[in-house]
Amino acid sequence: MKLRALVLAVFVVLVFSVLSVTVFAHEGREAGDYEIHFGWRNEPAYAGLFNGPEVYVSLHDAAEGEAFPADIEVALQAEVTxxxxxxxxxxxxxxGETGHYxxxxxxxxxxxxxxxxxxxxGDTEVNETFDSADGEFSTIQPSTDIMFPAAGSIDLAALLTRIEELEARIAELEGN
Incomplete structure (x- = not known):
């Protein structure tokens, strides 16, 4: 029974470790009294799929889980290169998420x-550059990495030939 509990505990730790890597695949910086964490909304990120950058803003001295004050105006843009x-x-x-943009x-x-x-x-100017080449957040991967069935696995010419054969057969049956 103790071995079973130990295995379960190790499994839980591993699961939370993997989840925390996914959640924290963002790069953090300080900007005045604030901390900003930047990354892709969906990581790993793939070409051709809906995504976008996201920023989490918090007070530098905020307690863990403390909500970002709603009265602080955040006006940010990103020049994407x-x-x-x-x-x-x-x-x-x-x-529904204060401090998340x-x-x-x-x-x-x-x-x-x-x-x-x-x-x-707020009154703090922000001008920070983040680059996926630094490895702090995901480089865009080819979407072929997750496509199924593999692109090109369907022979279009063979499909067109089969359609023509079926159309001819239908026409033959309709004529009788």
Whole structure:
């Protein structure tokens, strides 16, 4: 019985370890009296799938689990860079979660993305750069890594031939 309890305890610790890695796949920085944690909304992140950057903001001296004060205005944007291309997204408050801000983005290509997060938290100016190449949050992976069945596993020419055969057979049956 003791061995069973020990195995269960080890299993629980392992599960929570894996979950905490997923939850904390974000990069943290200090900005004045605030801490900001940045990463993708869904990690690991895949090309062609709905995602977007997210920012968690907390007071630097806040107790664990303490809610971010709703009266502090947060106005943040992110300049997103992939290779020579850039776009800007605006963070919006996540519904029902004070201190959590999200923006929508579908990363179209695998690779490293850089984000310059800028704006204000209260009276504090924010201008921080986060890069997935640093390894603190997910690099965009090819969506073929999770696709099933594998793209190209269906022979389109064979399907078209079969459709033509069936259409001919239907026409033959309708004629009788």
């Amino acid at each position: 992939f290779g020579p291309e850039t776009t800007t997204v605006t963070f919006e408050a996540a519904w 999200i923006a929508d983005l579908i990363p179209t290509l695998p690779g490293d993305y850089a984000f310059r997060v800028f704006g204000t938290i």
